Structures are given as structure tokens and as C-alpha cells.
Amino acid sequence: MENQVFESSEERTFQYQSSLPSLPVPALDESLKKYLDAVKPFLNHKEYQRTEDIVKKFEHGIGKVLHHKLLERAKVKKNWLEEWWLNVAYLDARIPTQIYYNFGGPGPYLEHYWPPKEGTQIERGCIAIWHTLKYWELIRTEKVIVHRYGNMPLDMSQFRMIFCTCKIPGIPRDSLSNYFRTESEGECPSHLIVLCRGRVFAFDAVHEGHILSPPEIFRQLAYIQKRCHNEPDGPGLAALTSGERTQWAEIREYLTNLDPKNLSLLEKIQSSLFVISLDDSSPNGTPEDYTPITKLSLTGDPTIRWGDKSYNCIIFSNGTFGSNCDTFVADLSPCKRLLGQDLTLI
Known part of the structure; x- marks a missing residue:
């Protein structure tokens, strides 16, 4: 990745903003697999099996509904996450x-x-x-x-x-x-x-x-x-x-x-x-x-x-x-x- 600062006469700093692709919504199964991989080192065999069961139930239940809502949100927003992240991570903080x-x-x-x-x-x-x-x-x-x-x-x-x-x-x-x-x-x-x-x-x-x-x-x-x-x-x-x-x-x-x-x-x-x-x-x-x-x-x-x-x-x-x-x-x-x-x- 190039991170150098130069003057450029051929293109403007913000000229590609409107043509950038939208933030994609990752596939639900991929996200859940990453979650299981992340928690596995911290759980014993029995705890991991229980977590797997919870994840599968989520995937075929409320998770499917929530994922559909994300896909619908992504259709009308360039970045479906940005507003939530800004509010929850920074602007809602009271400390x-x-x-x-x-x-x-x-x-x-x-x-x-x-x-x-x-x-x-x-x-x-x-x-x-x-x-x-x-x-x-x-x-x-x-x-x-x-x-x-x-x-x-x-x-x-x-x-x-x-x-x-x-x-x-x-x-x-x-x-x-x-x-x-x-x-x-x-x-x-x-x-x-x-x-x-x-x-x-x-x-x-x-x-x-x-x-x-x-x-x-x-x-x-x-x-x-x-x-x-x-x-x-x-x-x-x-x-x-x-x-x-x-x-x-x-x-x-x-x-x-x-x-x-x-x-x-x-x-x-x-x-x-x-x-x-x-x-x-x-x-x-x-x-x-x-x-x-x-x-x-x-x-x-x-x-x-x-x-x-x-x-x-x-x-x-x-x-x-x-x-x-x-x-x-x-x-x-x-x-x-x-x-x-x-x-x-x-």
C-alpha cells in the first residue's frame, strides 16, 4: 500500500469517493466460523461443543433474520457499519x-x-x-x-x-x-x-x-x-x-x-x-x-x-x-x- 504524500496534477484526492464499492456484508457462515475459531483456544472440549450447538441454532434461527436485515441495510448505505461503529465505539461513551x-x-x-x-x-x-x-x-x-x-x-x-x-x-x-x-x-x-x-x-x-x-x-x-x-x-x-x-x-x-x-x-x-x-x-x-x-x-x-x-x-x-x-x-x-x-x- 502506498502511503506517501505527493502533489498530483492528474487526479484529485477525493475524486473516486462516489465510485468506491460499498462495504460488503460477510457471509453468515463465514462470520460464525471465524467466531468459533476465535473462541476455541479458550474452551475445553465440552464448552466448545456447547458453543457449537448455540452457534448452529443461531445460524438457522434469529441469525438468518438478522443477516437478512444487514443485507437490506447494505442496499441503501455505502457503509452499513460506519454509523453504528461511530456511535457505539465513540459517541455513546460517557466516560x-x-x-x-x-x-x-x-x-x-x-x-x-x-x-x-x-x-x-x-x-x-x-x-x-x-x-x-x-x-x-x-x-x-x-x-x-x-x-x-x-x-x-x-x-x-x-x-x-x-x-x-x-x-x-x-x-x-x-x-x-x-x-x-x-x-x-x-x-x-x-x-x-x-x-x-x-x-x-x-x-x-x-x-x-x-x-x-x-x-x-x-x-x-x-x-x-x-x-x-x-x-x-x-x-x-x-x-x-x-x-x-x-x-x-x-x-x-x-x-x-x-x-x-x-x-x-x-x-x-x-x-x-x-x-x-x-x-x-x-x-x-x-x-x-x-x-x-x-x-x-x-x-x-x-x-x-x-x-x-x-x-x-x-x-x-x-x-x-x-x-x-x-x-x-x-x-x-x-x-x-x-x-x-x-x-x-x-
Whole structure:
């Protein structure tokens, strides 16, 4: 399978989506055989025989009815499993998903070129952010090469979920909001969210049709860092995303009912390209041991992790990097636009 990223002038990233084959429903007897093969090592002879009898009864009884229902569902849905899997595996969960579901770790962590060094957080961060923005631009202009298995194009829809995507807490089920659009589809949010010392800032990553340069991004981050270091810490609203889901949903509803401005600010966070976390921690990761970075990426300061976002880019104070991502992935005047906008909920 090819997983390299190139610019392609011959085909667009999502051009085969409508022509991809539907997810097939596996034959009932094949599924039951796989089930028996899977449980056999864990059962003695008598238990296995009893399990076989149960499986045969299922195959010729309710199993046949359920299999027919799956076949009927597959006739009207490209992927008969996707909705169920998303809901049951992710959106129905009530436990803190940032802790139990999210994944994260080091990266980009180039030890030989960028060893840990205090004072390089902003300098290195602006370069890493610029490269990430260039990747967003490739996806938005559909220049990421279509992945294939042999000559068969694979589903590229998950690439739409990397940027401008956020999980919204709900009762009894969360929901997903994806604001990403390709160029041919129309306007796409282009702002970034920066979390620093419990405060939330936003700035646009595109100016007059062009992605900000690393020095321009540096100016944004330096301005935000200076403000946060010279002023009191913020309320740490982001920590709510690490809590129990129903409780977070109730608090979110309370905030939006408190003042309409709060809903607008929350939607600005939700629709952002991704979140940048300026972290004061200094993990001493090495090529042999990524444990400190991984630990802080997954369980670090919750006031600077928006756990519901598809991607949190974590920049530590010693110039090393981490990431924290929600699992459902696998998105003024010129002088004011060049300064981070402080987002304060009432």
C-alpha cells in the first residue's frame, strides 16, 4: 500500500469517493466460523461443543433474520457499519474520552536536529505549524495522492476529518461537527486556536489568500506568550473537555444559555483548523525513550488540551513536540488579524 504524500496534477484526492464499492456484508457462515475459531483456544472440549450447538441454532434461527436485515441495510448505505461503529465505539461513551479514548505521543520530534533546548518553543513551533498548514492546503486543494491497494483506490474520506473537526458533548450521545471544505466546495475555516496558561486565543492562518509564513506565525505566538506570561492565568475552560461527557454537555449548555456570545466562541474553537497548546512543561525525551513526552501529551495540563478536537499540536517549553488527538480521526483589519484574538467566555 502506498502511503506517501505527493502533489498530483492528474487526479484529485477525493475524486473516486462516489465510485468506491460499498462495504460488503460477510457471509453468515463465514462470520460464525471465524467466531468459533476465535473462541476455541479458550474452551475445553465440552464448552466448545456447547458453543457449537448455540452457534448452529443461531445460524438457522434469529441469525438468518438478522443477516437478512444487514443485507437490506447494505442496499441503501455505502457503509452499513460506519454509523453504528461511530456511535457505539465513540459517541455513546460517557466516560472521559480525552483520558480513555484519545491517542497521542511525540512528534514531530527530530532529536538529531532539534534536541531539547529551553527558549526554542516559539521558534520551532512556528515552523512545525507552517508545515502542518501546508498539509491542510494540500488536502483542501485535493493534491494529496490517492492511496491505493495495488491499483485499487482506497477511501480518502478520513482525510477530511483531520482539520476543522470537533466532537460536541451531548446527552445521551455526543455528535461530530466537521467544517472542512475543499476549494471546489467553498469557504473553509482557516483560523487556529492557541491555548496558553488557561487562556484561549484565535488568529487566522491565512492572509490575503496565502498561509502565514513562519515569521508571521512566530509573531502571533510570541504575542500570545507574552500576554499570558504578563497577565493572570485564565479560567482553564479546556479542562472541561477532559471530564465525564454528560457533565461536560450540561456545563456547555449552561454556558451557551448564559450568553449567546459563548456559543459563538465555542463554535470558533470547534471550527478551527486545529489547536496549538503552548505548554510550560519540559519533557526530556530521547531517541531511546519517548515516555516523558508521551505521558505529558496524554495526561498533561488539561487547561491547555481541547480534548474534543481532532488534533492538538503540543509545543513544550524546551522545543519538543507532542500531539493529542480525538480517536474519531484515524478541521478584521490587517493589523488586528496579525495579532491573536483573546477568546473569553462570560
